[in-house]
Amino acid sequence: xxxxxxxxxxxxxxxxxxxxxxxxxxxxxxxxxxxxxxxxxxxxxxxxxxxxxxxxxxxxxxxxxxxxxxxxxxxxxxxxxxxxxxxxxxxxxxxxxxxxxxxxxxxxxxxxxxxxxxxxxxxxxxxxxxxxxxxxxxxxxxxxxxxxxxxxxxxxxxxxxxxxxxxxxxxxxxxxxxxxxxxxxxxxxxxxxxxxxxxxxxxxxxxxxxxxxxxxxxxxxxxxxxxxxxxxxxxxxxxxxxxxxxxxxxxxxxxxxxxxxxxxxxxxxxxxxxxxxxxxxxxxxxxxxxxxxxxxxxxxxxxxxxxxxxxxxxxxxxxxxxxxxxxxxxxxxxxxxxxxxxxxxxxxxxxxxxxxxxxxxxxxxxxxxxxxxxxxxxxxxxxxxxxxxxxxxxxxxxxxxxxxxxxxxxxxxxxxxxxxxxxxxxxxxxxxxxxxxxxxxxxxxxxxxxxxxxxxxxxxxxxxxxxxxxxxxxxxxxxxxxxxxxxxxxxxxxxxxxxxxxxxxxxxxxxxxxxxxxxxxxxxxxxxxxxxxxxxxxxxxxxxxxxxxxxxxxxxxxxxxxxxxxxxxxxxx
Amino acid sequence: xxxxxxxxxxxxxxxxxxxxxxxxxxxxxxxxxxxxxxxxxxxxxxxxxxxxxxxxxxxxxxxxxxxxxxxxxxxxxxxxxxxxxxxxxxxxxxxxxxxxxxxxxxxxxxxxxxxxxxxxxxxxxxxxxxxxxxxxxxxxxxxxxxxxxxxxxxxxxxxxxxxxxx
Numbered sequence: 001x002x003x004x005x006x007x008x009x010x011x012x013x014x015x016x017x018x019x020x021x022x023x024x025x026x027x028x029x030x031x032x033x034x035x036x037x038x039x040x041x042x043x044x045x046x047x048x049x050x051x052x053x054x055x056x057x058x059x060x061x062x063x064x065x066x067x068x069x070x071x072x073x074x075x076x077x078x079x080x081x082x083x084x085x086x087x088x089x090x091x092x093x094x095x096x097x098x099x100x101x102x103x104x105x106x107x108x109x110x111x112x113x114x115x116x117x118x119x120x121x122x123x124x125x126x127x128x129x130x131x132x133x134x135x136x137x138x139x140x141x142x143x144x145x146x147x148x149x150x151x152x153x154x155x156x157x158x159x160x161x162x163x164x165x166x167x168x169x170x171x172x173x174x175x176x177x178x179x180x181x182x183x184x185x186x187x188x189x190x191x192x193x194x195x196x197x198x199x200x201x202x203x204x205x206x207x208x209x210x211x212x213x214x215x216x217x218x219x220x221x222x223x224x225x226x227x228x229x230x231x232x233x234x235x236x237x238x239x240x241x242x243x244x245x246x247x248x249x250x251x252x253x254x255x256x257x258x259x260x261x262x263x264x265x266x267x268x269x270x271x272x273x274x275x276x277x278x279x280x281x282x283x284x285x286x287x288x289x290x291x292x293x294x295x296x297x298x299x300x301x302x303x304x305x306x307x308x309x310x311x312x313x314x315x316x317x318x319x320x321x322x323x324x325x326x327x328x329x330x331x332x333x334x335x336x337x338x339x340x341x342x343x344x345x346x347x348x349x350x351x352x353x354x355x356x357x358x359x360x361x362x363x364x365x366x367x368x369x370x371x372x373x374x375x376x377x378x379x380x381x382x383x384x385x386x387x388x389x390x391x392x393x394x395x396x397x398x399x400x401x402x403x404x405x406x407x408x409x410x411x412x413x414x415x416x417x418x419x420x421x422x423x424x425x426x427x428x429x430x431x432x433x434x435x436x437x438x439x440x441x442x443x444x445x446x447x448x449x450x451x452x453x454x455x456x457x458x459x460x461x462x463x464x465x466x467x468x469x470x471x472x473x474x475x476x477x478x479x480x481x482x483x484x485x486x487x488x489x490x491x492x493x494x495x496x497x498x499x500x501x502x503x504x505x506x507x508x509x510x511x512x513x514x515x516x517x518x519x520x521x522x523x524x525x526x527x528x529x530x531x532x533x534x535x536x537x538x539x540x541x542x543x544x545x546x547x548x549x550x551x552x553x554x555x556x557x558x559x560x561x562x563x564x565x566x567x568x569x570x571x572x573x
Numbered sequence: 574x575x576x577x578x579x580x581x582x583x584x585x586x587x588x589x590x591x592x593x594x595x596x597x598x599x600x601x602x603x604x605x606x607x608x609x610x611x612x613x614x615x616x617x618x619x620x621x622x623x624x625x626x627x628x629x630x631x632x633x634x635x636x637x638x639x640x641x642x643x644x645x646x647x648x649x650x651x652x653x654x655x656x657x658x659x660x661x662x663x664x665x666x667x668x669x670x671x672x673x674x675x676x677x678x679x680x681x682x683x684x685x686x687x688x689x690x691x692x693x694x695x696x697x698x699x700x701x702x703x704x705x706x707x708x709x710x711x712x713x714x715x716x717x718x719x720x721x722x723x724x725x726x727x728x729x730x731x732x733x734x735x736x737x738x739x
Contacts (some may be wrong), residue, residue, distance in 0.1 A: 453703070559671050
């Protein structure tokens with residue numbers, strides 16, 4: 001009798017062959033949150049209607065986004081026997097033209113295609129291979145390997161591209177201890193910000209004999225400028241689901257939760273569907289793939305609260321309470337969700353696990369640096385030519401990412417400042433651009449890699465105004481539990497706001513520094529402890545600009561003549 | 574107040590009870606129940622706080638403490654559509670302040686609020702998650718990227734004419 005996995009793989013291969021190897025053209029339209037923002041919903045509707053009007057037989061599929069967001073909406077046409085051809089910045093009108101010319105008449109619209117993908121020997125004239133595009137070539141795609149190619153809502157697409165073979169292998173060939181050791185040996189470190197060794201974290205939970213144990217996956221991702229966690233869930237949710245099941249098996253856990261903020265419908269729906277489909281295929285629930293291992297999984301939604309991304313606050317939110325951080329100890333591995341032993345990992349961290357189990361720890365370690373193995377998934381936004389989501393080997397420098405992948409500055413002459421690692425990360429100046437992207441080098445430079453968000457500011461960026469924006473965020477998002485954070489952020493924002501309006505007072509810089517130090521020592525979680533980080537790093541790289549702002553010689557900062565900024569006024573009661 | 578008349582009484586409570594008791598996910602909590610109500614009604618009426626407390630066997634105070642904490646919950650009915658405008662740092666650098674100002678002017682508002690005619694609720698968002706296509710706005714969670722002050726004001730204007738989506 002064929003195993004659960006073999007049967008699934010057979011179905012998947014048949015399904016894939018039907019699409020990829022058939023005599024029918026295959027039109028993929030890339031979706032996702034960012035794609036939607038660029039207009040992909042309208043484009044896929046236009047493709048479908050043009051196909052219908054033309055009376056042509058074609059498979060039209062909404063697929064994951066490849067990460068080249070500056071080219072969105074992206075349409076990918078595969079004619080029988082030919083390589084894929086990708087069109088960027090497609091409008092609904094141009095989508096109809098693609099169907100008429102390329103699909104109906106087999107005529108590639110060369111001047112509007114940005115790349116082809118596939119066999120180089122049958123290259124269409126005048127279009128580069130996707131692997132010759134710097135924004136693609138400089139990437140090392142491990143977690144994002146399927147992005148741009150598969151339908152995130154189709155389990156069989158994932159299986160056809162090798163999915164769930166790691167789980168099959170883990171359950172039938174490896175022991176839980178063996179997997180924990182493999183993850184330890186891989187050098188995988190947490191991608192949520194703290195960079196703690198993942199295998200070590202798992203080994204805290206694994207030996208606990210409690211009958212109910214939880215593994216939580218954190219996709220709160222409230223960081224402005226970061227969209228890679230939601231990106232994984234909406235583009236390849238089964239990578240995360242498979243990783244979390246392996247995480248559960250390795251730690252002898254019984255339940256998994258994927259924690260997402262309400263309102264992000266695209267990743268939420270993709271994850272819920274993936275979990276439902278995994279249950280139906282026997283990949284979740286009792287005796288997974290015929291093994292002795294049983295595991296339940298669900299999506300837990302949080303309301304809007306940035307601090308809910310802190311690990312103990314997250315557990316409060318799953319329990320349905322206000323998401324404020326708990327005192328530690330006890331640590332989650334001893335008493336976490338509902339006081340049961342618990343592990344929490346970031347989405348990206350868990351998403352590496354299937355590849356590590358499939359390919360071995362030493363394979364994973366061969367990418368990256370000595371202390372930061374593997375890749376980083378960076379999100380470029382702001383004043384950059386090619387904003388997007390890119391997976392790069394650890395050890396590339398910030399400058400390489402900005403210039404070779406990002407294509408350099410947009411709307412100006414040079415890059416002046418970078419905001420990295422979320423609002424509690426740092427603001428870096430040009431001196432720091434040669435720093436390597438890895439956990440240790442970044443933190444030495446006064447920033448954190450954190451969520452992987454890199455927001456780029458050109459030479460017109462007013463750093464004091466940018467800092468006011470960041471502190472307005474941290475002020476708004478303080479959960480209010482610890483008063484140094486609650487009042488400190490408010491106080492710092494007041495001072496920055498008056499500085500931007502040229503109403504700064506002598507000693508203001510010293511004042512915010514003092515407030516920041518009080519927040520650091522007097523707050524329970526990172527939100528308060530790191531709250532002064534953005535200012536400290538900005539002072540390090542742009543101290544002169546603060547001095548100049550204080551001198552009153554500049555026009556008021558920000559977008560308006562009076563130096564004001566529009567921001568929310570709600571506070572938590 | 575909006576043009577939508579505010580439903581009260583036993584019929585409303587019944588709908589709320591149904592929303593709370595028919596949640597699909599296995600883990601049902603005060604927060605998940607409040608989210609279910611907000612999905613249904615787009616706000617949390619006092620009746621919902623009471624019903625969630627009864628269902629969860631906890632106090633009205635406990636439910637209220639959760640509802641008042643998360644900034645997505647609102648306690649009066651919103652307009653026919655909700656327009657989120659992002660003011661996060663990526664959008665900020667790409668001109669979000671001028672987008673916000675243009676939308677405010679178009680809607681005749683100077684803060685997060687609902688237009689007088691009850692058609693559009695304006696919200697400031699800390700991040701909509703489509704930063705690569707900044708500046709971003711969202712119409713009832715549907716993303717619209719690469720907006721300008723002019724195009725955002727046009728979106729806002731078109732929403733005032735749109736029929737209620739909920």
